[in-house]
Amino acid sequence: MIHKSELDLVFDDIFLENHSILDNSKLFLKLEGFNIGGSIKMKPALKMINKLELQNKINANTAIIESSSGNLGVALSIICASRGYPFICVVDPNVLPASENLMRSYGTEMIKVTNKDSNGGFLNSRIDLIKEMCSKNDNLIWLNQYENIDNIEAHYLTTAKSISQEFPDLDYLFIGAGTTGTLGGVSQYFKKHMPKTKLIAVDSQGSITFGGVAGKRKIPGLGSSKVPPISQHSSFDEIIRISEKSTIEMCHRMAKSGLLFGGSTGTVLAGVEVYKSAIPANSSVVAISPDFGERYLSTIYNPSWVNEHFR
Structure with missing residues (x-):
């Protein structure tokens, strides 16, 4: 298949059957x-970005700015480079090298x-x-993924x-559950079109997205130290918090089976592991894997980093 633009290389129909977590049901x-x-x-x-273009809000003088723990920043970097837009990404020390x-x-x-919040x-x-x-530069356009519908x-x-x-x-x-964009969009669709499907949200321990006690987190992706305003659009049947x-x-367990996943995917699959005793036999189960693990080679898959932060 020949694509005309690098931005067309977004694939939404790839599922892998997995047999290493659930014993009596199929996990995809x-x-x-x-x-x-x-x-x-x-x-x-x-x-x-496409919405801003449709609204004619991007011009020769504007620059895009956004806060990101990593993956959105990379995605926006590609899009802005492809379309010639200056992009400023605000990150923190937990961003993956x-x-x-x-x-x-x-x-x-x-x-x-580098300054932590309250x-x-x-x-x-x-x-x-x-x-x-x-406030100091009218030519900056903040996408604000935390409130952007x-x-x-x-x-x-x-x-x-x-x-x-x-x-x-x-x-x-x-x-x-990260910014809750995925959780919000998917849950709205399923509650409307497939209400019988049970939705299980998976968050990180130390995240306060849906309550809980704030705590230190070293792995970027899921979880938040601030309640994202768009989280009000999310619905789910149960929530699991993973350390x-x-x-x-x-x-590491999945890597030993030939699948190198990122921290967000590891968290979601750990949620499946915790919840599996509640899943009836012969159920059909899907887990969304947000990313792969190559970007985590210096952290999650680095023994020195793991020993330093998770003795």
Whole structure:
């Protein structure tokens, strides 16, 4: 198949049957890492930029700015490089070195905040910096994935629809909670079109997205130190909170079976592992895998890093 643009390389129909976690049911992994951005974030990134273009809000003087833990920043770096838009990405010390290097390679300007917010994370600090910069420069356009409804609509129109088409009688669907764009879009679609499917949200311990106690987190992707405003659009039947130690253990377990996954995927699969005793035999189960593990070679798959942070 010949594509006319690198931005057409977004694939939404790749599922892998897995037999290593569930004993009496079939688990299918929706693999989001095969697109040009390497993660599920390519879809909302395109949706948000395309909306700005339709609204004629991008011109020769504007620059895009966004806060990211890594994957969205890489996706936006690719899109902005492809379309000739200056892009500023505000990150924090938890950004993966590989993601940081990728963004710089695409010409993105990087700003790294180092001051923690009152919840012990960096998200509020990143957002505060963006608000300050935008107040001083009218030519900056903040996408604001935490409030942007296009973050949700992207997954309503693509991710959710592709799952429902492939599995019209799906019993369980496991979805990671980050900005809650994926969770919001997919849950809205399924509650409307496939209400019998049980939706299981998976969050990281230390995240306060849906309550809980704030805590230190070292793995970027899922979880948040600030409640994303778009989280109000999410619905689910149950929520599971996974420790980062369990995330790392699952990532290593899957790697030994030939699948190198990122932290978000490891967390979601650890959620499946925790919940599996509640899944009736012969159920159909899908887990969304947001990314692969190559960008985590210096962290999750680095014994020195693991021993330093998770003794």
